[in-house]
Amino acid sequence: MERPANGTAAPVDQDVLIVGAGISGIGMAAHLQQYSPDRSFTLVDRRANLGGTWDLFRYPGIRSDSDMHTLGFVFEPWKHEKAIADGPSILEYLNRIVDERHIREHIRLSQKVVGADWDSGTARWTVTMEDDKGATSTTTARWLYLGAGYYDYDEPFDAQLAGREDFRGQTIHPQFWPKNLDYKGKKIVVIGSGATAVTIVPSMAKDAAHVTMLQRTPTWYAIRPAKDGFANFLRKILPEKLAYKITRFKNVKLQDIVFKKARDKPQKVKDFLTKKVKAALGDRYDAEAFTPPYNPWDQRLCLVPDADLFEAIKADKASVVTDHIERFDATGIQLKSGKHLDADIIVTATGLNLAVAGKIPVRVDGHAVEWHEHFYYKACMFSNVPNFSAVFGYLNASWTLRADIVSEYVCRVLNHMRDTATTVATPALADPSSLEEENVFDFSSGYIQRSLHIMPKSTVALPWRLSQNYVQDRIDMRTGAIDDGVLTFGGARAAVAASAELQAAE
Known part of the structure; x- marks a missing residue:
């Protein structure tokens, strides 16, 4: 210059x-x-x-x-x-x-x-x-x-989970995922309920014996299709850049509307999100597991595309447990409620x-x-x-x-x-x-x-x-x-x- x-x-x-x-x-x-x-x-x-x-x-x-x-x-x-x-x-x-x-x-x-x-x-x-x-x-x-x-x-967030050194299986943080990890047929516990955990659970459930999502606090989930039908339709009838611009505008406005609605009328948004989760889970719905103690958008809404987490739960490939960790032991996690979660692999999706x-x-x-x-x-x-x-x-x-x-x-x-x-x-x-x-x-x-x-x-x-x-x-x-x-x-x-x-x- x-x-x-x-x-x-x-x-x-x-x-x-x-x-x-x-x-x-x-x-x-x-x-x-x-x-x-x-x-x-x-x-x-x-x-x-x-x-x-x-x-x-x-x-x-x-x-x-x-x-x-x-x-x-x-x-x-x-x-x-x-x-x-x-x-x-x-x-x-x-x-x-x-x-x-x-x-x-x-x-x-x-x-x-x-x-x-x-x-x-x-x-x-x-x-x-x-x-x-x-x-x-x-x-x-x-x-x-x-x-x-x-x-x-x-350095991801270290939740200081007691007894980790006693666990005889494998403990993994998502930020440092090992290459070619073999988890086929194994029992897995994923600690956390945010975007990372909600992504890992249904994906691992396809091959694992079972995946348990262990959460201390429930999360608000928003279900939406992985494919945007409106966007794909516009791409068929309009030039690509114009179709993208319209879809982008639509999605920005929807994000803005939902956020403002969550702040102005949180109960209405709670009711809407709960209704969607109930419909996705049917008789598997558990209010304790899916009713957070905070309003939507007090934390970031967690996206569940194609309801894949809930499909894994209905197929008995995954489950959600709401509890607190007492400590790790040789075979899994001892919970404060007295329950025990057996695990071959523990994934600590505890945050950044x-x-x-x-x-x-x-x-x-x-x-x-x-x-x-x-x-x-x-x-x-x-x-x-x-x-x-x-x-x-x-x-x-x-x-x-x-x-x-x-x-x-x-x-x-x-x-x-x-x-x-x-x-x-x-x-x-x-x-x-x-x-x-x-x-x-x-x-x-x-x-x-x-x-x-x-x-x-x-x-x-x-x-x-x-x-x-x-x-x-x-x-x-x-x-x-x-x-x-x-x-x-x-x-x-x-x-x-x-x-x-x-x-x-x-």
């Missing part, structure tokens, strides 16, 4: 460094090609393959828990018949995109980012990486875009640990960035952190909906910088005490509650808010002024002065 006349920005290896070659990173690369083709970019990923989540998780039945007309990108129609897609199909979708759009040549795999340092004097990031052999290297960029996801790749910025140490002019001390700006940048953006998807809708609008917004910022011959963009916040904070993570899910202390702050109003309203966010991100008086623009020298002023204010 050429230096602007009014700045002292040093040359860089690429204009934009994208960390993460999953949905968020690939989406940003495609948006850069479309909206900011003058900007050079590179994607780096710690894994040996692209795909992020969809490459990491290899447990039986791995699938999306959102429809692919909203989990898919705005720019690339989902062409498969099934809207609730399995992991391999999603990987195929991502690989096709990076090949057709010539993004693959911009990807560097097996490169773990271990540090990112912003220097205001040169207006650039220096990023330190480590390959799979332990060798380190550095690269420089004008803008750092984190598409590293939201959870800890290294959240991670901010991929756990990467980020420093601005030598000062470590403590994310819980900073405020979200426009749901993707952070107070007083220059030339930096990250994606944290929606809790009440598909992750990619946020990734798409964030990518487009960042391109708008980059284009504004080009047009104004500036090299630094910083969401300036001199007085954090002037803002009224609000917890937008008002979900009771364990992985959310456990991580509130590390999350960036949010306020009651835009722009310092991580909103959960995609429909409004899309309008604001696309049409709102870039130079809004909060996002400040300048060159390298200006950045040094701004940094000094902000440190003085702190």
